[in-house]
Every structure is written in C-alpha cells, then in structure tokens.
Amino acid sequence: MTILSKLQPLHHPLFTQHKVQVQIKRDDIIHPIISGNKWRKLKYNLAHILQDKNSNGVLSFGGSYSNHIHALAFACYQQKIPCVGIIRGEEDYANNFTLSWAKHWGMALHFVDRKTYRRRHDTDYLLQLKQKFPHYFIVPEGGSNTFAITGVAEIIKELNQQTTFDTLITPTGSGGTLAGLITGDCQSKGSLHKILGVAVLKEAEYLINDIHKLLPNRAKHHNNWTLLTDFHRGGYAKFSQFDANRILEFNHVTEVDFEPVYSGKMILAFLDLLEQGYFSKGERIVLLHTGGMQGIGGMIERGILKADQWGMPKQVNSL
Template sequence: MSRLGISLPSPVQKLDPGWPGCESLQLWIKRDDLIHPVISGNKWRKLKYALLDGLCAQVGEIVSFGGGHSNHLHALGYCCWKLGIQLTALIRGDYRHQPTPMLQDLKAWGAQVRYLDKQHYRRRTEPDFLQQLQHVHPHALIIPEGGSQPQALPGVGELLNELEQDVTHILLPVGSGGTLAGLIRARCRAQLIGIAVLRGRGYLEQEVMDLVSDPGACDWQICHDFHFGGYAKAPAPLRDFCRHFSLQTGLPVEPVYSGKLFFALKSLCQSGFFPAGSKVLALHTGGLQGKRIGSE
C-alpha cells in the first residue's frame, strides 16, 4: 500500500471567515482533501480495508459502480492502477460519445468501462443482480457505489483518533451515508450533523442505519436544507458562494459536496444553530471532480 503515497494524518486548520453569527464559535476544518491529490478524502478512508483485504486475497479484479463524475470510481481507478488490479467500472448512463474527464482518467489507468442504462443501474444493490454479476466476474471483489459498506466503516472511524481538538460538533456532506455511518460506529462524542447533498429525506437516514448495528450510539442527524435541488445541482448562488469562499480562504471546494457543506456551515452559523462557545469541525471529504465539469 506504500505505493499509493497516502499522507496521514490529514491536517486540521482553523477557519475564521468573519461570517455573522460565528463570533462566539470556534471553527475548524479537517483537511481530508489533502490525504492524496487523487485518492481524495473519505474515498481513501472507505476503500482502505477493502483494498487491504483484496490484496491479501490476491484479488485480480474489482467491480464497482458510479456516475460519470464519480469521486469514488476516480479514487478506486487510481488505486487499482497503482496496485496492479483490474477495475471494471459500471457507469450510470452512456458517455461513449462524450466521456467525462473522470472516465478519460479511468481508461488511461487501464480500467474496463461498461455503461448501464438507468433501469439496469437501479438494480445495483439487488441480490439477484449482484449474484449474476459475480457469476460473470467469478474472482472479482464487488464494491458498492460510493464505497459505502460495513467494511468501509473502520477506516472512516480512524479519523477521530487524529483529532487533537475537543470539538462539540462535526459537519460532513452525506451522499451514500458511509462516512456518517463510520463516525457513528466509532462512537463519536461530538454531535454529528450530516449535510445531504441530494434529495433523500428518510432514504439517507435509512442508508446510514442499514450500515450501523447501533445507530443510537451517538447524537447524529441529517440536515436536508442545502441540497439545492438534488445531486450535482448547482444553481448560481451556490456557484457564487464556492468561488467567493475559495478566494477568501484558499480552500478548494466544488458545488457537489464540499461547497454545499460550507454553504450549510455559514447558514447554520448565521441562524444561531450552534450554542455560544461551540467548537465546530467541518470535514472536507475531498473529491473535487465537480470542479472539472461545466454542468455540476
């Protein structure tokens, strides 16, 4: 695994944006986006033990799922290339005539790319579909969309051991639920506030609970007020915020995940959501594929 060049622990930086409402708060950012320039943020933490187990079992192929701009597949594709494992990527939608930058990277790294229509992609978690897929790829390790599976949770929980600050709240973006579930499993003592990046009230909560045997192990919630209409939806106010925030702080953000996280942080500070004296940590989960495309 040393071939991958992972840099841990990721640093924690103080954030002082001068937003109204944060005068009595301490704000911090956990810079998981700095773990690696390609294997970014929570993608590495969720893949770590799956890849270790795959190497121990001498797995020659990994099959996984994602969209045309998937941060998960981008990180996984690079890992497989460096580790000498064949990746078969099952992509939602047909990009054969207009491959995205992410798909171009996957092909440059030797991945096999297959395109699925929405009907077939929707079956990606069904046991019968997965059984058929395993039959076609009998010796492959199948990793779910986003890397979110029970095997991913210990790697996510390890980030708590890296914290030297005694924080009261941790904010993080939620797409497939694996990162939030990992922090719950690790019995985080801070209040966990997930920021939904897609329309998924109830659905996202269930995804998290399906991953964690004891979802009541700590205080957590998912806020659904900042998805801006759905996954990868990025109206002008969000894009403007991302540009201004990056210029102000020097932090790289994009409108799919991290931009929505920091927009939510600003809004919650302004609304008085956090009690005076709170120590709030925003988890920058990396994954900047959203900066490479024009429509997301």
C-alpha cells in the same frame, strides 16, 4: 496511530461574529487523486482484496462523473489490481473528464442503462455480475460498505489526538461517511460529539435507514447525530449561480478550495445554520473536507462552471 490529514483553523468574519471556533480536517489533501473520504473508504477494501489470493480484482458502480470511480481506478492502477466500473449511462461518457482518466488508469468501463443500474443492490443482478466477473470483489456505489466504515472511523481517532471539539460536520451522499464517523465516535473513549451530515441530494430522509444498516450494533443506539435534509439546493449536483458565487467567495476568504457538489454544499449549509443561530457561543466546530475536487473538471467541460474561476483539476499519469 498515524495522522493522515492535518487539521487547520478556518477564519471568516462570520465565525467571529457568531463566536464559533472553526477548524477544517483536510482529508482533501491526503492524496492528489485518492482524496478525502475515498482514501478512508478504500483503505480496508483494497487491503482485503490484496490479501485474498483467489481474488481476480474489484468491481464497483458509479455515475459518469463519480469521484468514487475515479479514485478507485487510480488506487487499483497503483496497486496493480484489475478493476471494472459498472457505469450508469451511454458509451459516449467514456471520453469525459472523469472516465477518460479512469480508463487511462486501466479501469474496464461497462455502461448500463438507468433501469439496469437501479438493480445494483439486487441479489440476482449481483449474482449475474459475479458469473461474468468471477472472483471479483464487489464494492457498492460510493464505496460504502463495512470496510469503508472502519476506514472512516479512523478520522475520529485522529481528531481526538489533534483537538477537542463539540461538533463535526460532513457532506452526505450515500451515508457511508456519516455512518463511519458515528461508529468512530461511539468507539472512542471520551464523551460523544455532535455529528451533523448535510444531505447533498433531495428527499434524502431514506438515508437515515441506510445509515442505521451500516452501523455496527453498538453504534445503532448512538443518537448524537443528525442528518440535515434541507440544504440540498435543488438536488444532487444542483446549485444556483448565487450558490456557486457564495462558495467561490468563501474559498477566497478562507484560502481553502471547496467544490459545489459535496464540500461546498456543506459550507453553504454551515453558513445558513450560523445565520439561523443554530450553534452556541464558543462552540468548537470541525468541518470535514471530503475532497472530490476532480468533479470540477466535468462541470467545466459541461459549461456549468468556468475554468478561469474554478481552475481545471490537475491529474497525474503515475506517482
């Protein structure tokens, strides 16, 4: 199988001190726009749409700074697939960093209020959307469906060719990526790995159920994974100045860039766990970089992060 992303050693004095071996799976650089878990999740979704002669396009959901919406818009632009984004929030957001690019790449943006957005999984609301956008394939928020699981599972196949490891860590939002990794691990021939998901949102225990629902039957009894729910740092996209500085310092030491919403929260959790003595001596750990660097653009725009420290993410008109 083709290896989509490289695996590289990550060096930090704390890793030496705690005697762990750390590598990073660079899914963030698979593609300049469709990066990280987005590539993995969209791969089989788009293949499905492209082979369906009756399909008119794709429709999906997201917040106004959504990495998924941003990546989907570009992927559809490249594949010439019409696409619709149902966006939580007001029309004004159409001019923000994330959505102005999505619009530029041809996504039709439909803004809905929070109450309507909450109905995004309801059968009657989905039926209404199907009537409004006939023969559009509906991809759930974050892209997390069974096609996504198949795509993410391939990360494990790649890793098994690239290295031997004990533990794999990923940031977790909707749970699709974690479910894909569990599935991939369960399908592989070798012994099971320990898979840790760092929940980036508050009160995320409900995700355990969502993850179970996404798992194929044979992976449902695979209990070698843990969702860590104590490292959200106040909630989704919330972090302190201290947290942001710790991520910046880590980026500087390791020469790999992480952002504070997903991959950076995984890093902070990892550093905390190291200090708590969570890992064994000699443990071989792989961190999954799930991308999402475009999100920095919106945070700079809102004054949450400084451009001179984080750098404005580069975007492209075409590739």
